[in-house]
Amino acid sequence: MIWVDLDETLVHSLERPGSKRRTMLVFEGGKLWSLARPGAREFLGALRQLAARDSSEVRLLTTALQAYACQANDVFKFDFTPAQIVAREQWYGCGMPQADRVDHLGVLIDNVSAPMAHIDKCEYLGIDARRLVLVPDYRGHPFDRFPKNWPAVVAQVKAILRGNSMMDDLNAVRGDR
Numbered sequence: 001m002i003w004v005d006l007d008e009t010l011v012h013s014l015e016r017p018g019s020k021r022r023t024m025l026v027f028e029g030g031k032l033w034s035l036a037r038p039g040a041r042e043f044l045g046a047l048r049q050l051a052a053r054d055s056s057e058v059r060l061l062t063t064a065l066q067a068y069a070c071q072a073n074d075v076f077k078f079d080f081t082p083a084q085i086v087a088r089e090q091w092y093g094c095g096m097p098q099a100d101r102v103d104h105l106g107v108l109i110d111n112v113s114a115p116m117a118h119i120d121k122c123e124y125l126g127i128d129a130r131r132l133v134l135v136p137d138y139r140g141h142p143f144d145r146f147p148k149n150w151p152a153v154v155a156q157v158k159a160i161l162r163g164n165s166m167m168d169d170l171n172a173v174r175g176d177r
C-alpha cells in the first residue's frame, strides 16, 4: 500500500485565519484554517493509478486527529474512504505509537522536516527508511513547486513498488526449487 501524510504534505493548517485563501475547518475538538497543496489531488490520482496495478490502495497516515483529517479529506476532496484514513487515534495506544508492522511492503510519503513522525510511522508500518519518500514541506506558499515536482515523487514510489514485485518473482522462483 501507499501511505501519504497529511500536514505539510497535502495541506497546511494554521490556528488563525491567515490569508483569505484559507478554508476554515470546524471539527470535533477544534478549528483550523487550511489550504490544500497545489497539485495534491492530481498527485493522489497518480498514486491511486499506481496502487491499482497491484490491486492495492492509497491510505492517509497522520499523527493528527481523526476528526480533522476526515474534515480536510471532505473539504479538499481528497477522496479517501473513512477506512483509508489512519489517524492518531488508530495507532497511538496509551499515548505511545504502536509498532504494529501493518504493511512491511508499504511505501510512506511524508514531508521532510518531521523526523520523529517518520520514525513512529515507519515502526507502525514495519518498514525501514528505504521505503520512505520525502517531499518538501508545504507551508501554504502560493508558488509551491509541488505541481511541477510530484511526478518525480510518483516515479520514486513506482521504483520501490517495482522492487516489491521483483522480490515476489524471486520468492516464486525459490519456491519452485
Ligand SMILES: [Mg+2]
Binding pocket: 005, 006, 007, 008, 009, 110, 111, 114
Ligand atoms: Mg506532516
